[in-house]
Amino acid sequence: MSIKNLNLKKYIIGPNTPIETTKGFIPRVYFNNSATTLILKPAMKKFFNLLPIYTYINVPPSNSKYITTMYEETRNVILEMVGADANRDVAIFTKNSTEAMNVLADVYLEADPEQVVLSTTMEHLANYLPYKARMQTELIAIGKNGNIDLEDYVLKLEKYQGKVKLVAVTGASNITGVVPPYYEMARLAHQYGAKIFVDIVQVIQHLPFTMKPHGYDEHIDFVAFSAHKAYSGLDGGALVGPYDVLEKYLPLDFGSGITQFIDSSKIIYDNPPQKYETGYPDVLGVITMSKALQFLKKVGLDNIAKYERKLYKYLLYRMEEVPDITIYDSHSPFVHIPYISFSLKGIHFKTVAAKLGLDHGIEIGNGTLGADLYVQFLLGLSNEEAYECYKSGMGYGVNRVSLGMYNTFEEIDVFIHALKEIALSTR
């Protein structure tokens, strides 16, 4: 299927819904796909088709069996999508990726509270704070090339040798789109007896990805993602990891559905994934996620990546025309997803985002976007300076354009026109 001839907008709900601006109602341009994507029609169709037969899962009537089967089969859809091994890995359903990373952190805390977790300065807080709040967590620096500093990584692996059990790194930055060398990092982690987790929240909807087979040096041990960033619109996400690790530990949350047997003196917990999924499952969210992932697979992540690459290059080329713009990590060879963060000289990031939204109907991201330490680094702020910004009430941050598979070159033109108008307004 050639994506060149495919108008993916027709599969999306409301990509250009008219919204009220200071210039009247105009079709919106949605460039905040990193925060959450718009929603796929086929996913919502699946959701609405389920409603008339919606029922409790795992009970005798056939509707229930049908729904339960689709719910359970989503695990295989996920395992296949991330190149996991269905015989050795499990997909645990979570509320979102943040919950998945908290489950992982909790597992590692239970395994050894004295260990050191290695995370990176590039992370979203979801892949830093869950470990930092529980265990000693050290940050791998960013090098001169704008990517993870592998020398610093090795130094930290050496320094904490024997204590590092988990390395946690993003699969792609939600700020700059930079992709860290996670296979190389996996190889090194394994050499030092650690496992590696890759946060693929910003990967699964943009790039082909594989965990690679168990036993390979470059095998990725754990991954997690959120469905709402992959066009499903509803809650839902997953943690994927090895059964033989996950079976040993306790869940993050406790309640019904996670035990095989319990009396007042004994508890026999169920096996993963059930052990980690207490309470009533998010059946509708999970099945909708399944449909969204299947859609991405059908279009082909290769095709999506190719098309988005063209969009990204055009966006970068046009953004460089804008006066007084700073683009973070422009022309970095490591940017592989279509996100660009920038600042306009002399205009507060909140003002830029507000003007784009209120005057032009263009939605972008602004602020630290959950990656506070990375944004601080990109802006060259010391801890003291960042804290001063916080105390002054001005905050610090960037503006971010993040494209999705349905965005178009015409939308980029509309955005550039608006951005130039804003940049010139202060001259």
Ligand SMILES: Cc1ncc(COP(=O)(O)O)c(C=O)c1O
């Ligand atoms: C790289 C990355 N990881 C994790 C998250 C957290 O995702 P969620 O809020 O869906 O759990 C985000 C959200 O923007 C992100 O960009």
